[in-house]
Amino acid sequence: MSDPATGTASRMQRRIIDWVDDHRSDVIGLAQALVRIPSENKPPHGNELECQRFIADFMRQLGCHVDMFRPDEVTGLTEHSEYWPGRDYTDRPNVVGVLGQFQPGASRPKGRKSLLFSGHADVVPVLGEGRYGWWDATIEEGKLYGRGSCDMKGGMAAFLMAAQCVRRLELELHGDLILESVVDEEFGGANGTLACRLRGYNADAAVVPEPNNMVISRAHRGGQQFRIYTSGTSIGMGFGESVLPDPVTALAHIVVGLEKLNAKFNARPKPEGFEGDTFPLMPLLLRAGEQLPWGTGEAIPETAWVEFWLEIPAGVTKQELQDEISRMIESLARDVPTVGRVSWRMEERTRFLPGSTIPADSPIIQTLAKNFALAANQQPVFANAPFACDVFMFNLHSPTPCALLGPRGGNAHAQDEWVDVEDLITLTKVFALTIADWLS
Numbered sequence: 001m002s003d004p005a006t007g008t009a010s011r012m013q014r015r016i017i018d019w020v021d022d023h024r025s026d027v028i029g030l031a032q033a034l035v036r037i038p039s040e041n042k043p044p045h046g047n048e049l050e051c052q053r054f055i056a057d058f059m060r061q062l063g064c065h066v067d068m069f070r071p072d073e074v075t076g077l078t079e080h081s082e083y084w085p086g087r088d089y090t091d092r093p094n095v096v097g098v099l100g101q102f103q104p105g106a107s108r109p110k111g112r113k114s115l116l117f118s119g120h121a122d123v124v125p126v127l128g129e130g131r132y133g134w135w136d137a138t139i140e141e142g143k144l145y146g147r148g149s150c151d152m153k154g155g156m157a158a159f160l161m162a163a164q165c166v167r168r169l170e171l172e173l174h175g176d177l178i179l180e181s182v183v184d185e186e187f188g189g190a191n192g193t194l195a196c197r198l199r200g201y202n203a204d205a206a207v208v209p210e211p212n213n214m215v216i217s218r219a220h221r222g223g224q225q226f227r228i229y230t231s232g233t234s235i236g237m238g239f240g241e242s243v244l245p246d247p248v249t250a251l252a253h254i255v256v257g258l259e260k261l262n263a264k265f266n267a268r269p270k271p272e273g274f275e276g277d278t279f280p281l282m283p284l285l286l287r288a289g290e291q292l293p294w295g296t297g298e299a300i301p302e303t304a305w306v307e308f309w310l311e312i313p314a315g316v317t318k319q320e321l322q323d324e325i326s327r328m329i330e331s332l333a334r335d336v337p338t339v340g341r342v343s344w345r346m347e348e349r350t351r352f353l354p355g356s357t358i359p360a361d362s363p364i365i366q367t368l369a370k371n372f373a374l375a376a377n378q379q380p381v382f383a384n385a386p387f388a389c390d391v392f393m394f395n396l397h398s399p400t401p402c403a404l405l406g407p408r409g410g411n412a413h414a415q416d417e418w419v420d421v422e423d424l425i426t427l428t429k430v431f432a433l434t435i436a437d438w439l440s
Contacts (some may be wrong), residue, residue, distance in 0.1 A: 009374055012171065013433055017375065019165050020429045026164075027428050028144070028421060030058075031157035032137035035146035041122035041186040048183045049091040051121045055181045056095045058160055062167050064097030064179065067104070071183065071195035082194055082397060084351040092183045094192050095121075096201055099163065100176030105200030113175035114203035115438045116400065117163075117431065118193065119156035120185030120390070123148035130415030143409075143418040150409030154419035155209025155427065156181065158407075162431035175439035178203055182390075188225065188350030190390040197398040205364035205438070206394050207431070209406035212385040214376075214423055216368050217404040219273035220385035222355035222392065223311040224321065225284070227347045228254055228329070230339075231303045243341065247304040248288045250342045253332055255283065255306055261328045262310065273357040274313040274384050282309040307349060311388060314355035322346070353388040356395035364403050367434055372405070375429035405430065 009017065020027065039051035052068070059066050070089045077083055096104075102114055124147070126134040132145035139145070144154065163179055178201055182192030212220075232245025262281040270277060288304035289297045312321060325346065332339040358365070365382075372380040385391075385404045394402035407423035 012436060013374060015169055016165060016432045016436060017429050019169055020161075020425060020432060023161070023165070024425050027157060027161045027424055028139070030161055031144055031149065031154050031419070031424055032139075034153035034157055035137040035144070035149050036135050038135055039121050039123055039148065040125040041184060041189065042125050043187050044086050044088045045090070046092050046122055046183060048121045049093065052093050052095045052181060052183065055121065055160070056097070059095065059097030059179060062097065062099065062163055064099055067096045067098075068093040069195075069199065070094075071191050074195040074199050076198050077191065077195050080194060080198065082190070082393065084189065084191055087184055087189065087191060089183070094183060094196055095181045096196060097179040098176060099167070100173065102176035102178060113439055114178060115175065115435060116178040116180060116201065116203035116206040117159035118180040118182065118196070118206055118208050119152050119159070120183070120192065121153075121156075121181045122183050122186050122189070123151065123153075124186050124413045128415060132416050139421060142421050144421050145416055145418045147417055149419040150211045150407070150417050151412040152210050152406065154409065154424050155211065155406040158209060158424050158427035159207070159431045161428045162435060165428065165432040166435050171436055171440075173435070173439040176203070177435055177439060185390050188353055190351065190353070190393055193390040193393040194397065197393055197400075202398045202400045204400070205362070206400045206402040207364065207368065207434070208389070208391050208402055208404050209427060210385060210387070210389050210391075210404055211406045211409045211412065211419065212404050213408045214405070214426070215381040215383045216365060216372065217383060217385040218360060218362060218365050219314055219357035220355055220391050220404060221277075221279065221311045221313060221388050222316065222353045223309060223388040224318070224352045225307065225309045225349040226325070227305050227307045227349055228344060229303055229305040229347065230254065230342045230344045232300070232342045234299070234302045244300060245341045246338055247301055247342050250339045250344075251288065251304040251306060253336050253339050254329055254344070257328050257332050258308065258325070261324060265312070271313050271315050271357075273360070277313065277384055277386070279311045279313065284308055312355060314357045316355065318352035318354070321352070354392050354396060355388070356392040357384075358395055358401040358403065362401050362403070364401060367437055368403060368405055368430065371430050371433035371437060375433060376426050
C-alpha cells in the first residue's frame with residue numbers, strides 16, 4: 001500500500017488510479033445507463049425491477065454470486081420494530097452480489113474481512129418538465145443531469161465500477177466484497193435495507209455513497225414528516241357570533257410555535273459528530289378553505305393543515321420528538337384562546353428516521369480518509385451527512401458500522417437533478433483503493 005511517511009502510491013495503487021482514468025468513459029457511461037432506466041418509487045408500489053435486473057446482470061459479469069429477493073420474503077421483516085407497513089413489493093427485488101466466500105448469516109473464518117457497498121435503486125417520481133429530460137442522462141459543463149443522477153445512481157455507478165476495476169486488474173483479495181442495491185428507500189422507506197440486514201448481509205464495514213458533497217461522514221441526521229390538522233365546528237361566516245372557532249389562525253400560531261421549537265432544538269448542545277450543524281424545519285404544504293366558483297372563499301374552514309419535515313441529530317427518539325411537538329401545541333392551547341377553541345391532531349407522513357453515528361476512529365473512516373487523500377490529491381473533509389437516510393439500519397440494527405461518502409450534486413427530488421461527473425471518477429478511485437486496502 002502507500003508509504004505512510006510520504007503518502008506516495010504503491011505500484012498497486014498506481015495501477016488502480018490509472019485504470020480508472022483510462023476507463024472514465026465507462027464510469028460515466030454506467031451512471032448514464034442507470035439514470036436512463038426509470039425506477040420510480042410510487043408508494044405503495046414501485047417500478048425498480050428493470051433497473052435491478054440491469055444491476056444484477058452487471059454483477060454477474062463481475063463474477064458475483066447474485067441474490068435477488070423481495071424484501072417481504074425475508075424472515076422476520078414484518079415483525080421487526082423498524083418495519084414500515086403498507087408497501088407492495090411485487091416485482092421489487094433487492095439485489096446483492098458477492099465476490100468471495102461470504103454466505104449470508106453463516107459464521108466466517110476468523111481474520112477474513114468483509115466490506116459492503118450499499119445503494120438504493122428507487123428514485124422520487126418525476127413531475128413536470130425541466131431544461132433536461134428526466135431520463136436522458138445529458139452531460140453539460142461537467143454535470144450529468146437526470147432523475148436519480150445525484151440521489152443516488154451516480155454513487156452506485158462508482159462502487160460498481162470500483163469492483164470492476166479490482167476484477168479487471170486481477171487483484172488478489174483475501175476477504176469478501178458485497179455489493180448491494182435495495183428498493184424502497186425514498187419516502188422514508190428503508191424496508192429494503194432492513195431486509196438485507198435480516199437476510200444476513202452484514203459485513204465488517206459498509207459504505208453508502210449518498211450525495212453528501214464529497215465529505216466523509218460518520219454521522220447523519222434523522223427526521224420525520226408530519227401533518228398537523230386543526231379543526232372547528234362549521235359556522236359559515238359566523239355572523240352574529242362573538243367567538244369564532246378559527247382553524248386557520250390557530251394553525252398559524254402552531255406554525256410559529258414549530259419555528260420557535262426548532263430554534264430551541266438548535267440552541268441545545270449538539271451531540272458528538274454534529275458540532276456546528278443546524279437542523280432545519282421545512283414546511284412543505286399548507287391547506288385551508290375552498291375557493292368558490294366566483295373566486296372567493298365565503299366560510300370559515302372547518303379544517304386547516306400544514307405538512308412539514310423536521311430534522312434532528314442522532315440520539316433523539318421518536319417519542320422525544322413527538323412529545324416535544326405535542327407539549328408545544330398543548331401549551332399554545334392553554335395560552336392562546338384561538339388555539340384553545342379548536343381541536344388538533346398530528347399524523348405521521350413518513351416513518352421516523354433516527355440519526356445515527358459511528359466512532360470517529362472507526363477503521364472504515366480511517367481507510368476512506370487515507371484513500372481519499374491518495375485519489376483526490378487533497379486531504380478529506382469530515383462532516384455529518386446533512387440529511388436523513390437508511391444508514392441507521394446498519395448502525396442501529398446490525399453489527400455493521402456504516403460510513404457515507406458520496407458526490408456533489410443538486411436539485412435532488414426536483415427538476416434538472418444533477419451530479420458532478422468528476423466526483424464520480426474520484427469516488428471510483430477511492431472505492432477501488434478502499435476495496436484493495438480493506439481486503440488485501
